[in-house]
Amino acid sequence: MDVGKISEGLKRAGYIPDQGLASALWLAEALQRPLLLEGDAGVGKTSIAAAYAKMETRRLIRLQCYEGLDLQQAVYEWNYSRQLLEIQRSGAGKPSGDRAFDLFDRSFLLERPLLQAISSTQPVVLLIDEIDRADEAFEAFLLEVLADFQITVPELGTITASSIPMVVLTSNGTRELSDALRRRCLYHYVEYPTLSREIEIVKLRLPEAETRLVEEAVAFVHKLRREDLHKVPGIAESLDWVRALHKLDLRGLPDEPELILQTLGCMLKTKNDRWQVAAETVDKLLGGERVGVTTGVAAGLARA
Amino acid sequence: MAQPLHAVAGFAAHLRDHGFQVGIPEQQAMLEAAMRLPLADHARVESCWRAIVCANQDSWRRYPELFERYWYPKRARGSVRTSGMTRRSRSLPDVVRDLHQEMAQGGQKPGATSLGLADGAAGAGESENRNKAMGGASSADPLAKRDFGEWLQSDLQRLNQLAEEVARRVRMRLMRRREWVSRSQTVDLRRTLRNSLRYGGVPLAPAYRRARRELPKIYILVDVSRSMEMYAQLFLRVARAFCEVVEARAFVFHTRLMEITELLKKRTDRVQEKINAVTFGFGGGTRIATSVNDFVHAQARAALSGRSIVLVFSDGYDTDPPEELAASLSRIKGRGARVYWLHPSQRSHLSTALARSQHLVQGFIPAHNLESLEKIPGLVH
Numbered sequence: 144m145d146v147g148k149i150s151e152g153l154k155r156a157g158y159i160p161d162q163g164l165a166s167a168l169w170l171a172e173a174l175q176r177p178l179l180l181e182g183d184a185g186v187g188k189t190s191i192a193a194a195y196a197k198m199e200t201r202r203l204i205r206l207q208c209y210e211g212l213d214l215q216q217a218v219y220e221w222n223y224s225r226q227l228l229e230i231q232r233s234g235a236g237k238p239s240g241d242r243a244f245d246l247f248d249r250s251f252l253l254e255r256p257l258l259q260a261i262s263s264t265q266p267v268v269l270l271i272d273e274i275d276r277a278d279e280a281f282e283a284f285l286l287e288v289l290a291d292f293q294i295t296v297p298e299l300g301t302i303t304a305s306s307i308p309m310v311v312l313t314s315n316g317t318r319e320l321s322d323a324l325r326r327r328c329l330y331h332y333v334e335y336p337t338l339s340r341e342i343e344i345v346k347l348r349l350p351e352a353e354t355r356l357v358e359e360a361v362a363f364v365h366k367l368r369r370e371d372l373h374k375v376p377g378i379a380e381s382l383d384w385v386r387a388l389h390k391l392d393l394r395g396l397p398d399e400p401e402l403i404l405q406t407l408g409c410m411l412k413t414k415n416d417r418w419q420v421a422a423e424t425v426d427k428l429l430g431g432e433r434v435g436v437t438t439g440v441a442a443g444l445a446r447a
Numbered sequence: 448m449a450q451p452l453h454a455v456a457g458f459a460a461h462l463r464d465h466g467f468q469v470g471i472p473e474q475q476a477m478l479e480a481a482m483r484l485p486l487a488d489h490a491r492v493e494s495c496w497r498a499i500v501c502a503n504q505d506s507w508r509r510y511p512e513l514f515e516r517y518w519y520p521k522r523a524r525g526s527v528r529t530s531g532m533t534r535r536s537r538s539l540p541d542v543v544r545d546l547h548q549e550m551a552q553g554g555q556k557p558g559a560t561s562l563g564l565a566d567g568a569a570g571a572g573e574s575e576n577r578n579k580a581m582g583g584a585s586s587a588d589p590l591a592k593r594d595f596g597e598w599l600q601s602d603l604q605r606l607n608q609l610a611e612e613v614a615r616r617v618r619m620r621l622m623r624r625r626e627w628v629s630r631s632q633t634v635d636l637r638r639t640l641r642n643s644l645r646y647g648g649v650p651l652a653p654a655y656r657r658a659r660r661e662l663p664k665i666y667i668l669v670d671v672s673r674s675m676e677m678y679a680q681l682f683l684r685v686a687r688a689f690c691e692v693v694e695a696r697a698f699v700f701h702t703r704l705m706e707i708t709e710l711l712k713k714r715t716d717r718v719q720e721k722i723n724a725v726t727f728g729f730g731g732g733t734r735i736a737t738s739v740n741d742f743v744h745a746q747a748r749a750a751l752s753g754r755s756i757v758l759v760f761s762d763g764y765d766t767d768p769p770e771e772l773a774a775s776l777s778r779i780k781g782r783g784a785r786v787y788w789l790h791p792s793q794r795s796h797l798s799t800a801l802a803r804s805q806h807l808v809q810g811f812i813p814a815h816n817l818e819s820l821e822k823i824p825g826l827v828h
Contacts, residue, residue, distance in 0.1 A: 146491055166494040173483050174476060181504060183748075211627075215641075223644030317749040322468065322502070329498040332507040371778065415781075 145169065149198075158187070158194035159336075159344050167331040168195060177289045177310035179274075179325065182333030184315050185377015189272055191333075192311040196268035201309070204263075205270045206256040208277035214284065218294060220253045247298035258302070261294050266306040274324075275314040282324055289327045336378065338365050344378060345385050352389040359396040360385045363403075366428045367410065370420065376410040384409040400425035451545040452478070461517045462500055465509065466710065469500050481543050492543060504745060505706060605821070606688035612824035613665075613693070631655035663754045665695035666747060670761035672701045672733040678791040678815070682760040685820060687711040689758075698746065700738035706746060733764060735800065736771035743778045753783030760789045760814065763801035773804035780807050789814035789823070 144152075150165040160168070168191075171178040180188040196203035206217055226246050254262060260269040274282065288294060292304035312328060314320060336344060342361045346354070364381045376384075387406045388396075397403065400422045407425075411417045455477055459469040480495040493514055501507045518539045627638065638654035646652070667686045671679045686707075689695035696708045739759075743751065751757075757779055765772055779786055788801070789812045801808075813819045 145485065146488065162491070163494040163497065166491050167498040170480055170495045170498055174479060176476070178498070221645070227644075227647055315749055316504070319750065325502040326468065326472075330501045330503075330507070331498055332501070332504050371774070373781065 144172070152198035153191075153194050154347075156194040156197040157347060158190055159340055159347060160191070161336075161340065164191065164331055164333070167329055171311075171329050172309060174329070175292075175307045177312055177328045179312045179314065179320075179328035179330050180333055181314050181316060181330070183335070183375060183377065185375075185379050186333045186335055187378050188313040188333050189270065192268055192270040192313075195309065195311070199266075199268070199309075202263070202265065202267045203270060204256050204260045204267050204308075205272060208271065208273050208275075208281070210276055210278060212277045212281055214281075216255060217281065218255050218257045218284075219296060220255065221247070221298075222251045222253050226251055249299065252296070252299070257288055258294055260308045260310075261288070261292060261302055261304045263308070264305050267308045269308045269310045271310065271312045273315060274312045275316060275318045275320060279321065282321055286323055286327060289324070335368065335375075338362060341365070341378065341381060345382060348382055349385055349389065352385055353394045355395045356388055356393055357385055360388060363396060363428055364410065367420070370424065370428075372411070372416045372419070373413050374411075374416060380410040380412075396429065398429070400429065403429070451542040454542045455481070458514075458517050459500075462513060465513055466705075467500055467506055468502060473499055484543070492539060504748075508745075606684055607692055609685070609820055609823060610688040610692035610695075613689075626657060626659045628655050628657045631657040633657065661754065662693060663756050664750065664752075665689055665693055666742070666751075666755060666757045667695055667697045668704070668738070668742060668757065668759045668761070669697065669699050670701070670733060670735070670759075671699045672764075674733070674762055674764055675760075675791065678760070681820075682789075682791075682814070683711070685760070685814075696747075698738075698742060700733075700735070700742075702734045702737075704738040704741045704746065733761075734767050735761060735763070735765040736767035736775045739772070739775035739779070743775065743782070751779065751782040751784050755782070755784035757784055757786045758789060759786060760791075762790055762792070763788065763798040765798060765800040767800070769798075769800040769803050772800040773807060776804045776807040785809045787812055791815050 146162075146165050146169045149169050150160055150162070153160045153165065153168075167178055170176070180191060182188055192205075193203055195201075229246065229251075252258075256269070260267050271285070274285075289310060292307055293301050295301045335341075338361060341364070342358055345352070345357050345361055349357070361381060364376055364384070368375050384406060387409050391402075391406070393402075403425050404420075404422060407417070407420060411420055455474060459474050459477070462469045476499045477496050480499065481492055484491055484495065493511075496514075497507070497510050501510055627635065633656050635654045635656040638656075639650050639652070642652040642654055643650040667689055669679065669682045669686055675682075683697075683699075686695070686697035690697050690708050690711045696706065697711055698704050698706050698708075742757075747755070763772075776786060786808050787810050788808045792813065792815055812823055814823070
């Protein structure tokens with residue numbers, strides 16, 4: 144599959160990629176390397192893996208990382224209750240079936256997402272979401288999986304992938320990832336989409352909304368992102384907001400800021416941000432180019 | 448055979464000189480990507496190589512400019528030409544075409560080219576690049592003629608002690624989260640029950656939890672503008688001590704901001720050369736507000752929190768409008784982090800920008816020589 148086909152395929156799966164992302168996905172598939180996606184929350188990192196799985200009609204296996212995540216939840220766990228039952232049955236003189244009784248047989252193994260992905264006979268898409276939230280020890284464990292696509296279970300030996308999964312890791316940057324992990328991955332930084340691409344995305348997801356409404360709302364969101372907000376609205380927030388405006392039977396953005404203020408809860412998720420964007424700010428954003436957009440601070444914000 | 452490999456190795460060396468970590472495996476992957484791309488698609492080489500060589504947001508942003516400067520030097524404005532150097536012309540489409548031809552002729556697998564690359568080509572690329580860096584770093588580097596070799600071992604130890612002392616002062620902070628330990632006062636019931644399954648329900652292997660303690664994250668921003676020339680060397684030494692002892696992250700800024708943590712940690716003679724390379728191109732006035740802004744939004748991003756301390760080594764003379772520094776600092780304070788301003792004079796001469804943002808700075812600390820630095824631990828708390 145070439146880059147163009149990936150681009151087309153992702154569009155059909157509901158994700159509109161830029162050229163760099165399509166190239167990175169193609170390369171990850173061609174070189175069989177994991178792809179590390181970084182970017183602000185809400186820019187659509189997780190959706191990329193989901194769309195890719197849909198495009199390739201592969202199963203998506205997702206591992207959501209969090210602090211304290213350990214191997215039992217991520218890789219495998221022995222099914223202790225079944226082992227106990229088996230011991231009791233054998234003690235009662237009723238061994239299960241004819242086979243030799245082995246407590247550490249594969250049938251007693253509970254496969255968690257990483258092992259599921261490695262042992263699957265069909266190629267899958269493995270999404271390791273928010274890897275920066277996991278502990279460093281877990282990150283170190285991942286190195287074996289990502290480099291050699293194999294997992295070592297002490298009681299069973301090394302399990303090597305029968306089909307190499309497409310691995311996508313995402314990070315929000317709450318913690319610096321180790322160089323070792325980064326070097327095993329290809330890297331792509333997911334930016335906020337350009338105005339035209341975001342309009343395209345919203346139209347694709349909400350075909351029922353008026354084109355004028357979509358264009359005006361997305362342009363407003365782009366201006367809002369330049370404000371000094373604690374939590375900058377992402378694409379999901381844009382979609383929610385346009386959906387809300389569409390439910391209000393609007394065909395374009397209303398001129399009066401009150402109606403917009405009522406629905407801004409779809410985008411502004413902290414008290415400070417809500418307080419900061421008052422009627423005057425909305426009025427200003429509706430009115431055209433923001434004052435002082437070319438000054439240092441605003442330029443810095445736009446870059447960020 | 449050697450020419451496309453030399454060109455790719457030269458590009459890798461060019462990236463390495465700008466702080467990228469591009470080793471032999473990355474170069475192999477670059478070659479493989481170039482060979483696998485259809486010839487008509489050679490324009491996509493840039494984005495494919497970007498995915499291979501970039502490792503973070505900072506390198507991601509700098510890559511296009513470095514790519515352009517290497518492969519299309521004529522397009523780059525204001526580039527410094529080195530006199531007396533002759534070099535084979537570089538053309539990316541030609542390189543990709545040559546690689547394809549070689550693959551077609553020799554039937555060689557992409558990975559098999561590694562030995563030639565490691566032994567000869569990488570060296571050639573580096574020597575070519577070294578010459579170029581020597582021509583470029585001469586005029587615009589604010590840290591030129593700084594001799595790091597004049598420091599005595601005892602001075603360096605004092606700096607390390609200083610960093611340790613600061614770390615002791617700011618203390619390990621209790622975290623809301625807890626961690627698993629082998630012995631503690633509090634039994635973790637859930638994990639103990641889970642462990643007991645393997646012993647038939649008898650809790651033979653109790654698990655415990657303890658409150659986690661972590662060092663505050665320390666960020667150091669060093670001003671390397673002309674006005675700070677005399678002190679930059681001292682401050683970079685301090686920054687290195689903090690990086691090594693307390694895992695701080697260090698940045699230099701002038702008109703823009705760049706991270707130098709990894710460069711400082713490498714204790715080689717090439718550190719100065721590397722710093723020259725990353726600060727090359729700085730010119731004009733000091734843009735503190737823009738740099739701090741970049742620090743908050745791009746470099747530190749989500750990592751900046753109430754457990755963070757930001758030490759700014761600067762005289763505070765800013766060419767950005769004075770009110771912008773206050774705006775930038777308020778963003779740091781908004782994340783709960785504390786800012787200490789270390790100025791290279793005995794008394795703090797507040798510039799207009801600093802005067803307006805005085806309330807946002809936790810403390811102004813004189814740091815004009817080694818002796819004054821020893822007072823830092825007493826002031827940071």
